[in-house]
Structure formats: C-alpha cells, structure tokens
Amino acid sequence: MTPGVSVDIGGLRLGGPVLAASGTFGYGTEVPLLERRALGALVSKGIFLRPREGSAPPRIAETPSGMLNAIGLQGPGVEAVVRDYAPMWAEWDFPVLVNINGESASEYGELAARLDGVPGIAGFEINISCPNVEQGGLYFGNDPRAAAAVTESVRKRTKLPLWVKLTPMVSDIGVIARAVESAGADALCAINTFVGMSIDLNAYRPRLSFRTGGLSGPAIRPLAVHLAHQAARAVDIPVIGVGGIIRAEDALEFLVAGCSAVQVGTATFVNPKAIAEIHDGILGFLEARGLSSLAELPRYLPRD
Amino acid sequence: MTPGVSVDIGGLRLGGPVLAASGTFGYGTEVPLLERRALGALVSKGIFLRPREGSAPPRIAETPSGMLNAIGLQGPGVEAVVRDYAPMWAEWDFPVLVNINGESASEYGELAARLDGVPGIAGFEINISCPNVEQGGLYFGNDPRAAAAVTESVRKRTKLPLWVKLTPMVSDIGVIARAVESAGADALCAINTFVGMSIDLNAYRPRLSFRTGGLSGPAIRPLAVHLAHQAARAVDIPVIGVGGIIRAEDALEFLVAGCSAVQVGTATFVNPKAIAEIHDGILGFLEARGLSSLAELPRYLPRD
C-alpha cells in the first residue's frame, strides 16, 4: 500500500507535501515536463499591485552549490494575474497560492482584497522580505511589529488560508514567527533567500547589476533547516520548510526537523522533474521504513 | 618586481593580506606543510579564561560546499596559553593574535588583562558570537549595546591592536560594526560562521550532538562577501574578510569589496598549503594586471 502523504496546512488540504516555491515556477503555466500529480501546491511568482519591470541584467550568478538572484520581482501586477492566470488556476487539480508583496502594510492589504474571492486563488503567501518604504527601506521581515502589521492588514481582508514567508536575515526567527502567528497567519514558510554578493574580478564590481542578490540552493540548506526548525519550535501553526532541497532526503530533513511540508525552488531549474522525483522519493522512504503515512514520520522537535 | 602586499591593519603591520582564521589553525604549532612566509598573521583558536572540554562528538558534518562545526570552544584556558604557546609565538616572524571569548563583558576584559603585555601576543580578536550568559543566553554579537560593552571592557585593559569578529546572524551588520568601532575596535573581522543544522535520517535527530553547528566553507562565501562589504561601508577602520575563501580569486572578491585583508579557515582543512597558494595567487593576479601593490587594487566601496 502506498503511504499516505496528503497534508493539511492551515486549512488547505494538499495532495502531497512537496510544493513549488514562489518565483521558481512562474505562474504554473510553463510547468515543463512535470507530472502535476506530484505537486502539493504551487505558490505563484511574487506579485505587487502594479506591474514591475524588474532589475537590469545580469540577474543571476552561480556560487558554490548555490545561486544569487536579483529578479527584482518582475511581474504583470494584480490585474493581469486576475485576468490571465486565475481562470486557468481554477481548472487545476492542485491549489495555487499567490505570493503577495507591497511597500507598505496597507498595500499588502489592498492586494489581498483585490484577489480575495477570485476563483482559482486558494490562498496567500505573504512575502515579508520586501523593503518597507514607509519606514525608510527597512525590511518588514526583520521587525516583529512590522511583520505583524502586514499580516493583520491582510488577515482583515481575507478568510483564505494565509501563509507568511519569513526572511532568514534575523537574529531570532522565533520572535518574528510568534508575532505573525498572533497576527493571524495560518502557516509559516521558512525561509526566503539570504542576501549575498559576488564580485566580478574583471570589472571590479558586483556580478549582479542590482549589486546584491538572494542566495538559494543546497548551499543554504543547513541554515534553512535550522531556521525552519526554530520557527516550528516557536509556534503551533504548521511550518513549511524551504531552502536548498534537491533530493527527497533533503526534504525529509525538513520534515523530521518539524516541518509539515516543503517547498522546492532552485532544484526545478536544475531538473524540471525535481518535484515529482522528490515526492516519489519521500513515498519510497516511508515505504522502506514501514511507515504507513507521513504523520508517522518521527519528528525531532523538542519544546523548550 | 613582485607587487607589494604588506598591509597595516589597525596598527599591526602584516607581511601579507592572508591570515589564518581562528579555530582552523590551532595555536600554530601544528602548521603542517605550510610555508610560513605566506602567513600574514595567525589568529589562535578561541580561548576562555578557564579550560573547556568542548562538545561531545560528532562535532562536524559536511554539507553542500560547506561544513558544520560544533567544537564547543575546546581549549586549555588562558594560563596554558601563556605558559605553553606565547613563548613560542614570541619567536615567530608573523604576529599571533588571541581570539578571546567570555560569558560576560567583564570576563572578556579579565582575559585581555591577563594576556596584555605577555611576549608573543600581538593583539586580540574578540569573538562576540558567544552567548551572553548574564543576559539569558542572547548573543553579544546580535546586540549593538552588548557588543560595544564587550569591546570597551577589553579596550580598557589593553593598548594592543583590538579586532572584533562579527557574527553574521544579524539584520543589519552596519549597526553592530559602528557600535564596536565607537567602542574602540581597531579593525573588524567579518564574519564568523552561520548557525545551521543537518538531520541524520537514520537516527531522526541532528547529526551533531550539539544539535546545531556553525556553517563555514565556500557555501557561505557570497553571504560573507556581502556582510564584509556592508561592514566596510559602515566604518572607517579596516575590515578583514572571512568566509569560504578557497582560492586567490575568492580572497580578491573580499579585497575588491572593500576589505583590507582576509582570513582563511576551512580551506586549510582541505589543503594545508591553502594560505600559501592564496597568497601567491594574489601576487600573481596583481602582477598580471600590472598593479604594483595591493593598495592599487581597484575597490568597489560606494559610500551611501
């Protein structure tokens, strides 16, 4: 018998624990070669209210076991998402969440209000790694009050499942995790990319035109496992692990460390079938250990 | 003509810009195979006032392009350093700094007082990645006030060059950098390891007995370059770049990004001759570009 791997994440029932991470799967319309049965859910590329051009090239640079990206949240804006993508999503057999971004707490709220009730939109993932323009460019994700304010602003406008995606660039992720949990988040995603820089020794300047970029890929996995684990210890809502998952074993590290599901990003660039292979690998692991469902997987989650 | 590569770091004249990072070169007595001419300086393994046993094994775990370590600052304590190592250091032709650690600001001060004036000790590197036991285990390095207090406490007890080694687990490294600069640091080292975790899927628990460990190696290089660059932009004192340097090109990334020198850690484990090869590679790069000294290397250091 195939082990059961469906999971309930803050009110959303997913067919499997392996999700496509925001910004690494477009709006799902490309989905090259992937067998969709394996996709627990898709989180859309991050969107803003208005269209955005994104950063000038070069936008990516490879680093040891990782890559830097500075896409600059290029996107068509909320109206195009409602018009062009949501109708397709409504037909699909897995849920699609929209990754929402703003420069002020109220902008996040407006975005949620516009999308709430649109068929095809199963929930929201709040990206709090954006600069808070009102507070002089500090990041929402670094400040528990700002993170909670964004979460509340969205919570007021929607009853749909609400996930908050945490930034790793903090001294204590538990503080932020608790703040957004109290503000009404249904689940947390840990983590977004780490800020990094790579220098072009021919030009004596950063490789990326935006100067810095977000580091993703296997390089950050041990950091992501730690942060997801810390978040899971801090809150009672589910935590979705993200960061450097390439193989099923990597996903299982997050699951054992207390996560309820995982998102896969960079791996999809390397192997378009990565999500399906990771999904199948988790099934195989459970079967080999005689575990009849994901719920039986032993977790390492000591409470302080 | 060989390009000039000697550098002045906060009052200390070094023969070259490539230093051995704390905890990766013991007390310098092992120095296997390395030609010492290439060593700009050695920073000792981190010491406390009293001897420490360190953590139970396993203490290390390999991760993609990196390694986690939880040595637990095993060491013989300050008296053994004064008795067994300092006399040897006094004979060597490169400076040795002691990496000092404590559980309270005053403990750091005491340590510096005991070592100040001991022949063979050329300066101090304050490791502020230790938990501040007095303040309930929060880290000195995360809090500008605590970091400054430690720096001041040491500054009062010694006139020797004083470097402060910053932790990367902060939202804004510039704030900490400025705080310790004001408190009297002569130079900064950026950065120490990132906290990470790796799970053993056979045991369903962390690979390291200490559960978490510090991530070092090439995986963290883009993060380290960014943080060192941010620190260099924030202060007027020299910044020494650390994190993931394996080849000369890696060191040059830090130097172009505004660092005055670099430290090499994990690379020495992989290749005992790494420091000499990196030193020679920097010389070769300068020569190939027609630069007559390190000072002529173009820097990318925009001021805000």
Place this chain on the structure above:
Amino acid sequence: MFLLDASIMGRRQVARGMFVIGMHAPEIATTVRAGQFVNLGWASGPLLRRPFSVYRADGEHIEVVLKAVGLGTAQLLAMELGDRVSCLGPLGRGFELAGANAVLISGGLGVAPMPLAARDARAVGMEVTWVHGARTAAELCAEAGGDRVIWATDDGSQGIQGTAVAASPDAEAVLACGPNRMLAAVAERWPHAQVSVETYMGCGTGVCLGCAMPLKRGGYDRACTEGPVYRAADVDWGALPSHLAYAVGT
C-alpha cells in the same frame, strides 16, 4: 521539450581551443530547429545547467560546439566517450527562415547555431552565404556551410581583414550570432536581422526570469523562451551588460 540522459558519442577539434561534442539525444535531434539550444547538466558538475546552441543534428545525434571558458565547459571537454550528460531541450525560439537568400554572420563561437541555420535555410530553398570571422586564422571554425563562404580575420591571416559584419553582403534574411558588440553592429546595419543573443540563464525553461533581455520598447523578455533569437532592432543594446567577460571578448 525533452529531458534525456545522453551519452557522449564523439569529439573533434574545429579551431584553436574549439571543439564539437556529439551526443545521443534522438528526441531532440529530430525536433530541434536552427537557433534553439539545449541545457546541459552532469553529475559532479556545477549546480546550474549550461546552455549551448545545437550545432548540428543528424539522425539520433546532436552536436554542440564549445571552448573551455570556465568550470563547466572545462568539465564537458574533459569527458570521455560514453560518459553521460543530462540534456534538456530543444529550448527557446529559433530563427524564422523565409525569403530568397540569407547571410549567416558569425564571430568566434557565434558559429554555434549556423550549421543548423544553413541546413534549414537551404531546405526552404534559400541561397545561403556563410560569413565567419575571428581574431586570427587559427581561431576560425574550420567547418563551414552554405552556398558561398566568406572568411574574415582581424589580422587578415585568412580571408578578408576586418570584422565579419563588415565583410558581409546584404541579403533578405540576415542571421547573426557572436559577441554582443558584434550584434550591436549588426543591428545598426540591418535592423531586421535575426540575432541569437547570450545571457546568463538560471533554468532555460522560462520559470526563473533570470535571462532578462532588455527591449527597446522597455521592459524585459525571457531570452530562454521569447529568445534567444531576436529581431536586432528590438534589443536595447545599450542596456545589455557590458562588463561580462562574454560580452567583451569573442
């Protein structure tokens, strides 16, 4: 689009430091069009795949042409016959071929998409002029196609002295590939030319937005999906990164 484990079937040298590698990739060989590319990955290789134009396709095999410019290309060139490479493709939009005649202009490694372009152009009855330039004779790709061949070298050591662009006649269809500097010159002379442009790529499949191509009309296209072949006049050449190694030299 296919994802195949392809065996390396052969390697030959075509210029100083420039090699053609053949691999067994039947589904790609039969479907690839001129100007499309494959994204290659391999065990113990770098994290990201590396994009290469398909140089030739014949029966069950495809070929790519490359030089060792970094870690990935060096590893590819060090492979032995029978070693396996994961091959994703065909990717991107290729050349559109219509008209009575075409000139195929390439500089250095820009020769990569041209053998297929010559094949496909002649298949639709176009008369093909092949113009290939490099710094010196030793760096010219020895293999040429088309009805007429024009060589150009910077030092005059073979063919016309000067650039491939300067050496090229006009034609109804102008296809070009090479350093960005060369393509910008093509754009000046033939705004309607089709140029194959290189960018850094994350995925090659359209999901990462890493391969931004700056457009004259503003904004960015995905070079892996809307490109890598563009109308020369559509590209904002000034906004293309100029400090990249590959954008500077041949």
Place this chain on the structure above:
Amino acid sequence: MFLLDASIMGRRQVARGMFVIGMHAPEIATTVRAGQFVNLGWASGPLLRRPFSVYRADGEHIEVVLKAVGLGTAQLLAMELGDRVSCLGPLGRGFELAGANAVLISGGLGVAPMPLAARDARAVGMEVTWVHGARTAAELCAEAGGDRVIWATDDGSQGIQGTAVAASPDAEAVLACGPNRMLAAVAERWPHAQVSVETYMGCGTGVCLGCAMPLKRGGYDRACTEGPVYRAADVDWGALPSHLAYAVGT
C-alpha cells in the same frame, strides 16, 4: 607528512562490494607505519577530504580498501586508472608493536590497517594470528596475512560462527579495528588492546578539533593526531556517538 598528487594504479575486489585501490605515493609508501592513515581529496569531489587507513605499502605504492558507503567512496571507486587523487599523509599514530605474539582482530572494513600491522609485527619477530569476521562469507575480505588465520561469520557460512572477538585467542598484543560496538567488546576482554577507532574528521592534521575521541579520564583527544589507535581501556565507549551509521553496522 606529505601532500602528493597520486595516480590511481590499480583496483581489485576483495569481498562483496569491497575493493582495494592502489596509488603512486612514494614518500608515503616508504614512511607509513601500521595503523596510520591518509586523507584523500580529488577534483569535483566533496569539500572535505576522506580518511582511509593504509592497507598495504610496497615500494612506491600504497593501497587503501573501501566500500561505497556514500558520495566520496562511490566517486573514488568510479575513478579510472591514471586519475589523480590528492593524498595527504601519513597521518596519526599507528600501532605499537612489541612482544612475542599478536592477534589482529578485524570486522568487515576493519581489515583496513591489518596487512600493514601483520607486516610490521612480523618484522619485529612477533608471531601473528589474523582473525577476520563479517556477516557472511561473501563479505569476508579474501586477503589474509599472519602465521595463522581464523575466519568468523555471523551466519557460520565460513569459519567459526560468531564474532571475530569471540573467535579470537589471547595474545600479548591485541590489535583490533572494526565497528565501535565490536571495539567496545574488545575493550571488555582486553583492556590493554590497541584499537583503531573511526570518527568524523575535518582536517586530519590536528587543527580543527573535529575528531574528538571521548576519553575515560574525561575530555577529548584528537583521533587524527593522538589516535586513531588507542588503548582500548582509555576510550569512553559509552560517549562515542552510537547513532552514526558507521558506528552501528559493519
């Protein structure tokens, strides 16, 4: 201690999944003592080197014996003759050999330091009994040394049924290598035995303190420098990690 680029010179199978690899490392071959190890690294390999006991040393060559248990060992076994491996050694303290007779007890891959131990023990005039155990006959290392050989298998498919430790006679010098569980049993029966113990290693050269060996007297030694050979009674067997794969199975 030497750091050499060593060419792979040969490979042979000695048990199911167990292979001996030879490499050209003259300086190490002539200086290595029984129980010492080398730390191996190679291009496109994992970041950290991998430690291996020296199995044999002969003229200009050394050998190591291994199974594919993870990425590094799998890559080593996939290498071809002539491929190069960076070889750092000899490292650590080996066995001390004195007395009239010695028994060399090994379980599974624990056979690794024994051929050298047999050679060196006989060189100082000791009479050597070789005791080697594994789960089944197929997993026994086919190569043996010493004046007398005793085989032991868990299933009795070859030699004595039971463990190598149970099958072993007493002797003045007892040398043992194998899973920690086995070595702990050795320690109970022969507190003076010399055991070669595995730990995770960062550097192999004494600078990282990663290879902590818990001691009965409290605190930790560096297995790479003070070890890997210890008096059995000196090791705090209870404090050795028990959840590691290598500490659990053979």
